[in-house]
Amino acid sequence: MMTLLIVLAILGVIVALMYNFLIAKKNEVDNIYGGIDALFKNRYNLIPNLVQSVKQYVTHERETLEKITQYRTQAMEAKSSDETLELNNKLGSMLGGVSVAMEEYPDLKANENFLHLQKSLNEIEAQISAARRAYNQAVTDYNNAIEMFPTNILAKYMKYQRKGVFEVSEETQKDNPDVKDIFKSS
């Protein structure tokens, strides 16, 4: 009887440890997603000023600028994290899609306000790139935990589902994004 109790107690401790481990992995993903969300908000805040600064110089890209504004609005109203990530993925690509070679617009290059915005955009895109790497690492750890034995048994019981990684366009994967390159590359 005592042996059975000891075995049950050990099993109970193991289950509790596994449970806490899974919760920690899930929370880590959620925490980093919170960080990404804050960075997306910074990106949303920057876009109107950026579009405003650029559009008076870049007359041929009005349609792309409108799409950026549209994706921004949709991303801000997104209901799920998957939707937010997907729309921001498009938004990142669309920023590249502005397709304006800055060298062709010396007036824009001389604009102090634009240069400031360019630096802010670089910073936000670099932070989003960093956040994406952190998020993907956390998601990989989480997915490994819910698929590997023995934690997969408990994960199934807790109804944990696989999460998708945050894939982005090549432009936003760069370590040091530069508006010039983003615009040029699409």
Place this chain on the structure above:
Amino acid sequence: MKSIEEVMAYYQESIYPTVQELEANRKVMVKKLKMLIALCIGVTLLIMGLIHYLFGLNLFVIILFTILALFAYGIGYIYIAGDYTDSFKDKVLAKIITYLDPNLSFEKKQKFPSQEYLTSNLFAKNYNGYKGNDLITGTIDKTNIAFSDLYVYHITKDSKGHTSESRIFQGIYFMADFNKHFEGELYVVPDIAQSKFGLVGTMMQKMYKRYGDLMELDNPTFEKAFAVYGSDPIMARYILTHSMMERILEFKAQVDVDIYLSFIEGKIYIAIYYGFDQFEPNAYRSLDDLETIKKYVEVLISVIGISEQLKLNDRLWSK
């Protein structure tokens, strides 16, 4: 940054004649040191002989006068070699540093500020010995840098009164402005536990909270060389971009010793653990040997070149 070849060409053209003079001084110095040794031995033997003749020798007297002789030699050595060391630094090191970058200033008697050592938080703070010299400061392009030779140690005394000295750090301590805004702290330290103990080592690292939480980064080579600790996983990756990790690995391969990095309060600190003083001339090595000078130049180029190698002058961001 100028290449080793350029600096060596400058050295041979502009500094070499001065070094010839220094080399002659060094030879005179070695003669003086030999005379000093002879003098110390002679005087000690004479005094001990007198004592033996007058009172009779015992072990205590022999030990006492041997210590006194060594002490006298030590004082004499510092006095004689000190001049040579100062001349070498003024006539060779200072000129090479100015040639490498005229914006740099060299103060041979100054050292890396202890306050900055404490802020870097890389090593123990309970030291009771903090020595250093050869402080180099200045601005490379847009980046302020400072570094010096540093020796930090701790002296302990046991119950029997015996003292022992344990080294905390010895090598070059470097700091520079970092080119990105960040909040929080990030530490990059040699991955000793994992490389020695494998998975158990990783578990030990996770439990070790001195530097914060262990971070796993997406560069296997970097992960193998370093353990990264920090307060924020996003900030860690914002600083340690893929290219930054590659540059740090290149720098480590270049200096070929353990390096420790911390990113705190907008600055990057790098401790290069050489284990000995880098900029002291070896009194017993001839200065005619160009390899001797080349070693100083290599170290200077490696450390002054950090801001260029890690691209700390790139200001694409709002800082």
